[in-house]
Amino acid sequence: xxxxxxxxxxxxVFGNRRAVDNVSITVPRGAFLSIFGPNGAGKTTxxxxxxxxxxxxxxxxxxxxxxLKEEPDRVRDHIGLISHNSMLYPDLTAEENLMIYxxxxxxxxxxxxxxxxxxxxxxxxxxxxxxxxFSRGMTQRLSIARALVHDxxxxxxxxxxxxxxxxxxxxxxxxxxxxxxxxxxVMVSHDLQKGFDMCTHALVLAKGRVVSFDEKDNLDxxxxxxxxxxxxxMGVA
Numbered sequence: 730x731x732x733x734x735x736x737x738x739x740x741x742v743f744g745n746r747r748a749v750d751n752v753s754i755t756v757p758r759g760a761f762l763s764i765f766g767p768n769g770a771g772k773t774t775x776x777x778x779x780x781x782x783x784x785x786x787x788x789x790x791x792x793x794x795x796x797l798k799e800e801p802d803r804v805r806d807h808i809g810l811i812s813h814n815s816m817l818y819p820d821l822t823a824e825e826n827l828m829i830y831x832x833x834x835x836x837x838x839x840x841x842x843x844x845x846x847x848x849x850x851x852x853x854x855x856x857x858x859x860x861x862x863f864s865r866g867m868t869q870r871l872s873i874a875r876a877l878v879h880d881x882x883x884x885x886x887x888x889x890x891x892x893x894x895x896x897x898x899x900x901x902x903x904x905x906x907x908x909x910x911x912x913x914x915v916m917v918s919h920d921l922q923k924g925f926d927m928c929t930h931a932l933v934l935a936k937g938r939v940v941s942f943d944e945k946d947n948l949d950x951x952x953x954x955x956x957x958x959x960x961x962x963m964g965v966a
Contacts, residue, residue, distance in 0.1 A: 732791070733758040733883055733913035734779060739788035740937075741774050748774040750937035751788065756930060758882075761914040763928035765921060767961050771937035772917045773887055779915065780810050780885045793882050806834070809876030812887035815868050816875060819861035823852055823871050826860060827878055834879035846874040850904060866897025873904055884908070886916035890923070921957060925950055935961050 734756040741749040749771045756762050764772045777783040779790060781801045790797045793807045810816070817826045824843060831839035847853045850870040860868060869889065876884055886905075890898055905914070905927075918924030925931060931948060933940040933956070940960045941953075 731757055732794075733760065734762075734790070734792055734915070736779075736790040737788055739775075739778065739790050740786050741771075741778055741783065742786040747937050749778065749785070752934075752937075752939055753788075754932060754939065754942050756913065756915070758913055759911060760929045761909065761927055762916070762930045762932060763924035764915065764917045764932045764934065765919075765924060765957060765961075766934035766940075769936075770934040770961070772934055774937075775934070776885055776887055776915065776917055780808055781805055782810075806879070807882045809879070809881035809884045810887070811869070811872050811876045811884065811889050813891060815860075815872045817860050817868065817871060820859055822857050822859055823847060823863075824856040826871065827874055830875050830878045836879055842878060843874075846878060849907070850874045851900070864897075865892045866894060866900065869893060869897065869901060870904065873901070873908075877908060881912070883913045883915065886914060888917055888919060890918075890920065921954060922950075925953065933957055933960065 732755050734754070737753050739749060739752045740747060752775060764775065766772050774783065778785050779792065781797060781804050785798065792804050795803050795807070797804055824847065827843040827846060828839055831842055836842050847856050850873055852867060852871055855867070860871065863871065889901065893901060916924060916927065925945065928945050930944055931953065932942045941956060
């Protein structure tokens, strides 16, 4: 099985609006896919469908060879999600939050896993502090630990750099870099340069449709930038 994600004519319709329109892509295992496009292009909707938070209206999608529509619970065992919503309980400690998710996923030796993750995200010294006292950057780092607690094969990132200061961005970059091996990432990004730098594959959406999908090795950034501007008409918003 070489593909982490496969979609065929995947569509999501809200009333008369096709938020995702016949998207067909194949993302190999171990890839880093960056998804670009203007507001309303369907980026987050596609991410929500692929992460089982929303059901497609038509078409098909598989993740790690598992059909999203037929076996969404099995799919969830293979994915982690980092988004604007931290999915953390603010009045619980960092350690308590991770223990909840570790037990939810049936992680073997959850205490050891939580301890290792807190050390990896440099929050071991704050493990007994409640999350509502954390900065945005610290909360995002804990969100990474939450998303990785069950060692997922695919990690979805929905504009993960939003609201982070430069130092927090550096820490986040390092943490993601440490987790790249043998894992597939899918990131929605409004930052064309950063998203392009991080990816192995780039997808541009406009009005729910695929404008461009290719390996980064086949793309020159300046040409990609021009294509994005010409097709989408928004520069690097």
